Amino acid sequence: MPASAVVRHVVTFARVLREAGLEVGPGRVADALRGLDAVELTRRDDVYWTLRSTLVSRREELETFDLAFQAWFLGAAVRPQLRLISGQVPPPGAPGLTPAPAAAQELDGGDREVGGYSADELLAHKDFGEMSHEEFERARKLIAAIATKRPRRRSRRLRATGKRGESLHLRGLVRASLATGGDPVHRAFRSRVLKPRKLLLILDVSGSMESYARALLLFLHAAQGSGRGVETFAFGTRLTRLTPDLASRDPETALALAARQVADWSGGTRIGFSLKAYNDGWGRRALTRGAVAVILSDGWEREDDALVGRETARLARQAFAVVWVNPLKGDPRYEPLAGGMRAALPHIDRFVTGHDVASLETLASLLGDIDRRHEA
Amino acid sequence: MPLSSIDRLESALTDAGYLPDRGLSTALFVSLKIGKPLLLEGEAGVGKTEAAKAVASLLGARLIRLQCYEGLDVSQAVYEWNYARQLLHIRAAQDGTVDEAELFGSDFLIRRPLLEAVESEEPVVLLIDEIDRADEEFEAFLLETLSDFQITIPEIGTITAKRQPHVILTSNRMRELHDALKRRCLFHWIGHPALDREVEIVKMRVPEASARLAAQAAAFVAGLRELDLAKPPGLAETIDWTQALVALGTQELDSAVVEQTLGAVLKYHEDVLAVRDETLAGLVAQARAR
Structure with missing residues (x-):
């Protein structure tokens, strides 16, 4: 073991890193000490690399580590502003999510039971853009209850399925053949099982989507809760990854965190630019490959329609299927005239609406049923 | 001895045809010294796999490579029974003279990379390539193997490594690996070289x-x-x-x-x-x- 001064130094340094949001457990500290024991402590960069390879576990932490290392070991004059990575406390009342105290409340008269329909059924067909504050509060419970269906794929893994199935269960067959002198009389089978397919949701939160973005964000949160392999993003003028924030079970916390992440809430729209940012930064890491990709946007591009087409095509080449959810499509008179929407259309597999609770339910079951790329 | 100092390791890597930077040499050195797997992450084509090959060559160890892919399972990564041989063996033997213990013995076992690495008597560098392509279930399985270097085959029992292999994992960051797996490994990010x-x-x-x-x-x-x-x-x-x-x-x-x-x-x-x-x-x- 290194001298006790070194031990104290490293242990304290690990605490600094923990405060900065790195996950540095006692195991990593022990590794660091064993590592330092093995290298000579004469070269500063050897100490740096040893601590870095033992105390850091992901690329995002490298910058924080470097700052902390500088401050701690190289005696940088000021304690640096450490960027928090996790464990953030959600702010009370995040922008965009707390609905404006709607003056519409007085308009929200007695619509509890009308003509035999329950209030929920009526609410399910009410456009999000026309809901009062109170109606929206009820709608969010309905939304939270849907979106649990996931598209599925056949895994490569085989499970024993008894006397019927896709391929012989050879281990079982050999064992059964012992009794029959090596003749495979009793056959056992195995089949592929269905597993949830990756699901990717990209939500437009720009100004033109303002009436729908809150409700759709709730849908994203519900989808995020449906298990592993779900990735969520939001964009206005730039792209933000929401997956870690929406992962929280508690919708209030999750939505507050997500809203704080999205810097350009209700601002302009750069669909093409944002899709490109996704394709470059995340699609390249094969997040898209084999996934069902869902874009929730009105297709109202402010900058470059052709780019929207190109980047949607890129997404479609990698994804299993692309679903475009456009709340405007809820209006029967709607025609996809917006330039961005028109450019994207040829590359989309399913084009649906998402302007009320009922249409989100339809979307959820559509996602659960997608079993081939293009609509027949 | 390439393992007496970082400088030595660095020049041994260079002799093996791999030009490392100081960070990678240090990470490899510490990983070999304290016997922990090293996770190498970086964009495709920055030399992650080559690094493992160079380490094997300078140590005079055998390189055993497990290439990961979606759907990789135990029968491809660890072992599989040779069913054709088993059936032939039953038929060739006299009635009733084959028992299950014989049939599921090591003669009929097909060894895949992980089992090979654990069973090996000589020094081994185990390269688990592109772990991010494998399913999460496999990652969990790997976690177990990496923590105590033993493999359990129901019909035979538990096989424990006689000498612990040096393990290098690579990942292109197609997806984030599980924290528990990362905790078992040292980490080094390889960027594009200067x-x-x-x-x-x-x-x-x-x-x-x-x-x-x-x-x-x-x-x-x-x-x-x-x-x-x-x-x-x-x-x-x-x-x-x-x-x-x-x-x-x-x-x-x-x-x-x-x-x-x-x-x-x-x-x-x-x-x-x-x-x-x-x-x-x-x-x-x-x-x-x-």
Whole structure:
């Protein structure tokens, strides 16, 4: 073991890193000490690399580590502003999510039971853009209850399925053949099982989507809760990854965190630019490959329609299927005239609406049923 | 002894045909010294797999490689029974003389990379390549194997490693690995090399190339990485490309030869379209200016 001064130094340094949001457990500290024991402590960069390879576990932490290392070991004059990575406390009342105290409340008269329909059924067909504050509060419970269906794929893994199935269960067959002198009389089978397919949701939160973005964000949160392999993003003028924030079970916390992440809430729209940012930064890491990709946007591009087409095509080449959810499509008179929407259309597999609770339910079951790329 | 200091390891790696930077040498050194697996992450083509090969060669150890892919399971990664042999064996034997213990004994076992690494008597470097491609279930299984280096086969029992293999995992970050797995490993991020180092590496790997061509090729690729491409070329592409240039008898870059060979560097049609005409000429001029 290194001298006790070194031990104290490293242990304290690990605490600094923990405060900065790195996950540095006692195991990593022990590794660091064993590592330092093995290298000579004469070269500063050897100490740096040893601590870095033992105390850091992901690329995002490298910058924080470097700052902390500088401050701690190289005696940088000021304690640096450490960027928090996790464990953030959600702010009370995040922008965009707390609905404006709607003056519409007085308009929200007695619509509890009308003509035999329950209030929920009526609410399910009410456009999000026309809901009062109170109606929206009820709608969010309905939304939270849907979106649990996931598209599925056949895994490569085989499970024993008894006397019927896709391929012989050879281990079982050999064992059964012992009794029959090596003749495979009793056959056992195995089949592929269905597993949830990756699901990717990209939500437009720009100004033109303002009436729908809150409700759709709730849908994203519900989808995020449906298990592993779900990735969520939001964009206005730039792209933000929401997956870690929406992962929280508690919708209030999750939505507050997500809203704080999205810097350009209700601002302009750069669909093409944002899709490109996704394709470059995340699609390249094969997040898209084999996934069902869902874009929730009105297709109202402010900058470059052709780019929207190109980047949607890129997404479609990698994804299993692309679903475009456009709340405007809820209006029967709607025609996809917006330039961005028109450019994207040829590359989309399913084009649906998402302007009320009922249409989100339809979307959820559509996602659960997608079993081939293009609509027949 | 390559393991007596970082400097020694560094020069042994260089002798093995791999030019590491100080960070990678230190990470490998510490990992070998304290006997923990090393997780190498980085963009495709920065030399993660090559690093493992170089370590095996300098240690005189056998390299056992497990290439991961979606759907990889125990029968491909650890072991499988040789069913055809088993059935033939039952038939060949007299009635009732074969019992289950014999049938599921080590004679009928097909060893896959993980079992091979655990059973090996000689020193082994186990390379678990592109772990991010495997399913999460497999990751969980791997976690168990990496923590105590033993493998349980229901019919035979538990096999424990006689000597612990050196493990190197690589990942292209297609997805985030599980924290528990990361906790078992040391971590090192390999970025694109600095230009001077890339020139050295190209000279080392493509000795037939003139120093001037190596420098120009590396500078050209470095210029490509500055552009906004769907897939920026890695070190592996620089090496492939330089080999292609040498095969064509190129002494110095010019727009014509670059255009003919660009397919060795850029793997997306969009990228090839983006690097044409003035862009290409500009990059060539910039590379030749070095």
